[in-house]
Amino acid sequence: MTTNKKRTIRLALLGLEQKPDAVSNILQSFRSLGVDVVNEVFQNDNENLFVRLDGEDRFDGLLLPLALGIENLPTDIEWFVPCQRLEETLLPVDDDTPAIFFKKDHQLFLTLRSFYVASVAFVGGGPGDPGLCTVAGCEALRHCEVCLYDALVADSLLAEIPATAKALYVGKRSGHHSCGQREISEKLAYYSRQGLRVVRLKGGDPGIFGRLAEEVETFDRYSLPYRVIPGVSSLLAATTGTGMFLTRRHISRGFTVLTPRHAQKSSELEPDPVYGSYLKRPPRPVVFFMAMARIGELVENLKKRGRLATEPAAVVWGASTSSQEVVRGRLGDIE
Amino acid sequence: MTTNKKRTIRLALLGLEQKPDAVSNILQSFRSLGVDVVNEVFQNDNENLFVRLDGEDRFDGLLLPLALGIENLPTDIEWFVPCQRLEETLLPVDDDTPAIFFKKDHQLFLTLRSFYVASVAFVGGGPGDPGLCTVAGCEALRHCEVCLYDALVADSLLAEIPATAKALYVGKRSGHHSCGQREISEKLAYYSRQGLRVVRLKGGDPGIFGRLAEEVETFDRYSLPYRVIPGVSSLLAATTGTGMFLTRRHISRGFTVLTPRHAQKSSELEPDPVYGSYLKRPPRPVVFFMAMARIGELVENLKKRGRLATEPAAVVWGASTSSQEVVRGRLGDIE
Secondary structure (H helix, E strand, O other): OOOOOOOOEEEEEEEEOOHHHHHHHHHHHHHHHHOEEEEEEEEEHHHHHHHHHOOOOOEEEEEHHHHHOOOOOOEEEEEEEEEEHOOOOOOOOOOOOOEEEEOOOOHHHHHHHHHOOEEEEEEOEOHHHHHHHHHHHHHHOOOOEEEOOOOOHHHHHHHOOOOOOOEEEOOEEEOOEOHHHHHHHHHHHHHHOOOOEEEEEOHHHHHHOOOHHHHHHHHOOOOOOOOEEEOHHHHHHOOHHHHOOOEEEOEEOOOEEEEEOOOOOOOOOOOOOHHHHOOOOOOOOOEEEEHHHHHHHHHHHHHHHHOOOOOOOEEEOOOOOOOOOOEEEHHHOOO | OOOOOOOOOEEEEEEOOOOOHHHHHHHHHHHHOOOOEEEEEEEEOHHHHHHHHHHHOOEEEEEEEHHHHHHOOOEEEEEEHHHHHOOOOOOOOOOEEEEEEEEEHHHHHHHHHHHOOOOOEEEEOOOOOOHHEEHHHHHHHHOOOOOEOOOOOOHHHHHHOOOOEEEEEEEEOEEEEOOOOOHHHHHHHHHHHHHEEEEEEEEOOOOOOHHHHHHHHHHHHOOOOOOEEEEOHHHHHOOHHOOOOOOOOOOOOEEEEOOOOOOOOOOOOOOOOHHHOOOOOOOOEEEEEEOHHHHHHHHHHHHHHHOOOOOOOEEEEEOOOOOEEEEEHHHHHHO
């Protein structure tokens, strides 16, 4: 409880008249954590309570049975901490259990929640070869209770998930989404709040074309804890892994990564300076992700912007997987 | 022996008069592999032999004691295969042992050598946190007999190397090279040719600013087998791992990676189109490697080329390690 600066909290109590022992235990639990509780009991007066809770600073939160708390909560009230955790019993909770509802982002709420909500691990599962998952990623998988995984993940990596865990496929194959982005984020938050150890397993590295930002945003909004375990991107499997190194002394001092997908309206590549004035010097490598559907168009655009048809080029499918194919040639050969 | 199309080879024999049994065993071993040997014995006539071997196609290789073979070999003769391997005994060999010296890149030589030379594994050890090494990388370390490792590798990762293995530090810290690039490559080739299981452990991903190209070139020149296990680049640890995602739907469709190190002569950044015309659209992220020594200069150059002082910028040290530091701010704040 060292992160909580405020050693006294004000709680409003409602609907717990039938459970004086539970209330007393909870207040005692707080005291054993070094936190004093000042409480005020409301009886059958939800409306007055909520107005006071929402509008002024007098209360830090509510102590009420879960059954009562689910509906009509003021908007700035944070989700609950089940009180059993305070008394060191275990989840799950039932509707009749007392729980504390704190004001949003209340420091004590975050601390209490950290007792039972484990950080969701966003894991980069690597490019397909299960050997290219990180040690930390495998470790997280082996101890998870829920795993939401994508299409690009190797089957043998899924074998690391315990048999008792819930493994949910939420993959997207271009065009076919088994589950919307918003739905995935909400599912993750749902399982996390239940106090389960959740892994969100993504292909490659989740920060590169992995839509990690959208999922993490939801966690930030709910102040839910998470950690990210980076992975080997398919970028690296397709280059380093196939002997095409992105940097090379005296030849390449960098590289660029792009996707032609989801360009704004126009089917042209954006008029990006990275394509310009390349005739005057050896160009740095450019790697395109998710480019197969528009490859002809892409090559035309590159040539229009001055990349030579004789420039080395390669197409890589399924990097690092058993179906890996690498076709090396010249830009002009690609159709 | 299925990769060898030629089922008959022509060997010249020299200096093995005292070892008729050894010669007979070797020829028998070839036959058991489905390869017929036609041989011609030369006595005390090295010069004539070498001329005929070097100049014409009559012989595929030489069978001679190692002691004899080390000096004055014609230039197009490949290194040896110790004949014990044919007879299924073990390395190491001593100077009195018969060995076969093949013409360079002879297919049978490569096949025979593959019996005793294991692929050297070039392993991306990840950005520093040992948990970010791949499963395959750790596996290679655990079974190696020799490991050449860099400065950027985590100590606890080195603990995976067996106590019986030789672990050689060949690191470079900017300016201080404990071992030249050429020396590293030659050392790797040396241990590999001894039939040892060699791991070349590099920080991050070896294909990104890892000088992998130079080391692999040596292996290509000697036709020595190798495999590359990509790793989590510090690029990903510094971005995905710290919550700064390189791509984001509707915001960033790609990114560029560069280093200001080793620019040709001028201390200016190369006049690269990636810096130009950024005022007109939200710029893609640019990540600079090895930039700390020239950071003031770098920021000046970026601003000169149109990047705004108000643009978000961050500096990351020791990504993923216990000494990780992240400073977030604006381009204009960086000095």
